[in-house]
Amino acid sequence: xxxxxxxxxxxxxxxxxxxxxxxxxxxxxxxxxxxxxxxxxxxxxxxx
Numbered sequence: 001x002x003x004x005x006x007x008x009x010x011x012x013x014x015x016x017x018x019x020x021x022x023x024x025x026x027x028x029x030x031x032x033x034x035x036x037x038x039x040x041x042x043x044x045x046x047x048x
Contacts, residue, residue, distance in 0.1 A: 003045040006031060010038045018045065 001020050004027045008015040015035070019027045024042040031040045 004042045005045055007041045008035050008038050009040075010035055 001022060004019050004021060004024055006015075006017050006019050006027055008031050019030065019042070021027045021030070024044065027042040028040045031042075032038065
C-alpha cells in the first residue's frame with residue numbers, strides 16, 4: 001500500500017487529504033465517488 005497526497009477541486013471548494021491505496025487510480029476513483037464531478041490530483045508521497 002502507498003500513501004498519496006490528494007487534492008480535490010469541486011465547483012465550490014478545494015479539499016486536501018492523504019489516502020492509502022495500492023494504486024493512484026484507486027484513490028482517484030474513491031474521490032470521484034465521494035465528491036461527484038470534480039478534478040482530482042493524486043501524488044505519491046515520498047518514502048523516507
